[in-house]
Amino acid sequence: xxxxxxxxxxxxxxxxxxxxxxxxxxxxxxxxxxxxxxxxxxxxxxxxxxxxxxxxxxxxxxxxxxxxxxxxxxxxxxxxxxxxxxxxxxxxxxxxxxxxxxxxxxxxxxxxx
Amino acid sequence: xxxxxxxxxxxxxxxxxxxxxxxxxxxxxxxxxxxxxxxxxxxxxxxxxxxxxxxxxxxxxxxxxxxxxxxxxxxxxxxxxxxxxxxxxxxxxxxxxxxxxxxxxxxxxxxxxxx
Numbered sequence: 001x002x003x004x005x006x007x008x009x010x011x012x013x014x015x016x017x018x019x020x021x022x023x024x025x026x027x028x029x030x031x032x033x034x035x036x037x038x039x040x041x042x043x044x045x046x047x048x049x050x051x052x053x054x055x056x057x058x059x060x061x062x063x064x065x066x067x068x069x070x071x072x073x074x075x076x077x078x079x080x081x082x083x084x085x086x087x088x089x090x091x092x093x094x095x096x097x098x099x100x101x102x103x104x105x106x107x108x109x110x111x112x113x
Numbered sequence: 114x115x116x117x118x119x120x121x122x123x124x125x126x127x128x129x130x131x132x133x134x135x136x137x138x139x140x141x142x143x144x145x146x147x148x149x150x151x152x153x154x155x156x157x158x159x160x161x162x163x164x165x166x167x168x169x170x171x172x173x174x175x176x177x178x179x180x181x182x183x184x185x186x187x188x189x190x191x192x193x194x195x196x197x198x199x200x201x202x203x204x205x206x207x208x209x210x211x212x213x214x215x216x217x218x219x220x221x222x223x224x225x226x227x228x
Contacts, residue, residue, distance in 0.1 A: 043204050099215070103156040
């Protein structure tokens, strides 16, 4: 199932710099997109979401951008902090399909001090 | 802050045995989900549950799986006869209402190992 894809399995960034995580999707029915952060041995923690009627949503250091025509979204973390080191999952849902989440494969972010 | 809880955190079982994984969703949430993540793979949807019945289930959720909300707080996933390939992290999630878009909140997971 490749409906949601995160092409970069890992990302290394210096503390204080910007982290940019990318996600692509193929299903045109998706209308809600979420980013989750996951530490080892823990469940996914909700970070930020965006509806398909918007192209940007910001919450503190986290901003999600949505490009519907390209079926692409990205998460920007500015400035990156060592505590941001985790695996980040992109997920998508379709209101017409029961809102179950379809996840990408995750991007492991390492923020170096 | 309210959170989804899951027990046990780890479960080791023999192939063919029954296991029950337990979840306590956030108290005012009405929709409940189970997902799983096999090591090295994506998080996959298993089943959604609303108003005491299954709303949707994936191909993975075959006759060996069942869900139940036996009381006002617990939400359980039962695997009747476990197989080696059932080894995975199992995550419970809940959401408040069936709004057009509403965030799902996840529990910490149960790591199931079938030997």
